Amino acid sequence: MFLNKLKLLIFFIQTINHSICEVDLNNITFQHLETLRMEYRNIMQDILQNHPYYIKRKNGVKYCPVPYSHAVDNEEVPYEGIEIINRELKYVVKNCVYEKKYALAYIIILNAIESIGLTYMYRFCEFAIEMNKKGASISDHLKEFSNNLHYKIIPIFNREWISPIPYDCILNVYKKHERNHENYKFTNVDEVYMSDLLDCKNLMKEKVNFISEFKNNITMDDLVMTQDYNNINIKRLLPNDFSGFKRIVGYKNQTLCTGCTDMRYSGTVRVIHIFLPCRHGWSCQYCNVLNNQCPVCHERITGTQVIQIETPTRIIKKGFLSLQPRCFFDGREARCISCRSQIKDVNPPNKYVMIPCGHGWYCSICIDSAICTKCETKFEDKLCVNL
Incomplete structure (x- = not known):
């Protein structure tokens, strides 16, 4: 029993060390x-x-x-x-x-x-x-x-x-x-x-x-x-x-959390929030409830929407890979997780997430699907994100 607990502890420490690698x-x-x-x-x-x-x-x-x-x-x-x-x-x-x-x-x-x-x-x-x-x-x-x-x-x-x-x-x-x-x-x-x-x-x-x-x-x-x-x-x-997952800093165009601007959370968090109703962002999970007005447009914040960005990675079957928050600020074009098209090729080339699950990106054609491609949550609304 003690040996099993020791092995579990060692595994836990190794997992933590991997997960917080920066x-x-x-x-x-x-x-x-x-x-x-x-x-x-x-x-x-x-x-x-x-x-x-x-x-x-x-x-x-x-x-x-x-x-x-x-x-x-x-x-x-x-x-x-x-x-x-x-x-x-x-x-x-x-x-x-x-x-x-x-x-x-x-x-x-x-x-x-x-x-x-x-x-x-x-x-x-x-x-x-x-x-x-x-x-x-x-x-x-x-x-x-x-x-x-x-x-x-x-x-x-x-x-x-x-x-x-x-x-x-x-x-x-x-x-x-x-x-x-x-x-x-x-x-x-x-x-x-x-x-x-x-x-x-x-x-x-x-x-x-x-x-x-x-x-x-x-x-x-x-x-x-x-x-x-x-x-x-x-x-x-x-x-x-x-x-x-690896925390990496040093991106020249690094985008901080618009709320706390704390370097500890810059590009290192998996759960990010978009301000409502203006749809600006992003904000980390540590401070999104502390904001009274959007730091971008100064509109009063009535709530936030969690967004979870995925990208298609399989050719034969639908398979997805989670993207780190910073990935949709770089030069790589976003790809719709439903039709797999690059959003720049869709008219209009807007990036959407599905509400309430927050999965994306969806293109302007696929966002009105009845259920989420990723988690099969029923569609209630859509959010066009202004990054």
């Missing part, structure tokens, strides 16, 4: 680096390749770009004498620690993660194009690809602020063509479909193979074998003790 992108510490290294220890033995995107050279100095979808103070970090080509990632990190270059090591790990995820998506696009040329169905492979996006790659990209634009492109392709091919069985040669996938490949081509080389295959058996290996290989990216 990283200041402008002040990466050894502890930040060590936590990241342990979370992604399954890729630490990978060998880094000479790469024109991840190893940039300007005026004789090597730089590595940062992969963030958010604007930060430094968009690149100098290598400053650290050798990485043909070396295992763990030894590169070790050398950075010895030189106390924690930010550099942190970014190198994130670049490796980005390249692994994008290489996986790139290879699938290549696989899908070649299979379509042969008139072969990929429905089963597409299901596994969709699951890997939903459970592995997109949660990591969202957690680490890695740009998900190539994924959005692929989601658009399969949404566009789902009606042309029953149950996503692409058995006929479709030039438009292949061209759309090629556009997605072009978004990723500069970032693939930081870890390993990829060679094109010709025969059907080789194509299938390569994709099966691709599915197995990507599983090592997500550790068993992975926590999907």
Whole structure:
């Protein structure tokens, strides 16, 4: 009994430590680096390749770009004498620690993660194009690809602020063509479909193979074998003790709670509130009841509405990933959780949440649904949010 309680206590402490992890992108510490290294220890033995995107050279100095979808103070970090080509990632990190270059090591790990995820998506696009040329169905492979996006790659990209634009492109392709091919069985040669996938490949081509080389295959058996290996290989990216939420500060356009402006709660809270009736926001759960008037338009506040933002992450079945509050202030376009369309393409391009559940985003066409796509709560009203 005591042993079980001890195990439970240790698990609870570990869970708390994961859940409150906070990283200041402008002040990466050894502890930040060590936590990241342990979370992604399954890729630490990978060998880094000479790469024109991840190893940039300007005026004789090597730089590595940062992969963030958010604007930060430094968009690149100098290598400053650290050798990485043909070396295992763990030894590169070790050398950075010895030189106390924690930010550099942190970014190198994130670049490796980005390249692994994008290489996986790139290879699938290549696989899908070649299979379509042969008139072969990929429905089963597409299901596994969709699951890997939903459970592995997109949660990591969202957690680490890695740009998900190539994924959005692929989601658009399969949404566009789902009606042309029953149950996503692409058995006929479709030039438009292949061209759309090629556009997605072009978004990723500069970032693939930081870890390993990829060679094109010709025969059907080789194509299938390569994709099966691709599915197995990507599983090592997500550790068993992975926590999907991380507090990150350092966003240049960081939006504070409009009520308390307390840096402790900036972008770190999951429950956020929009002021009623003006629909401005946002406010954290700690102070929303303390406001008498909207700090934006000064209209009297009669109440607040909790909003819970989700984004589609599966191709085959409807699956959703929670977005951190700051994600709908950055450059990424919002996507409707009902029709999966990017809201910028819908007229009018307004973002709605459903009342009373507060789930969104819904586009202006889908918001009048009878029940919520996410939780199946009955529709009572809608709220167009003015962020």
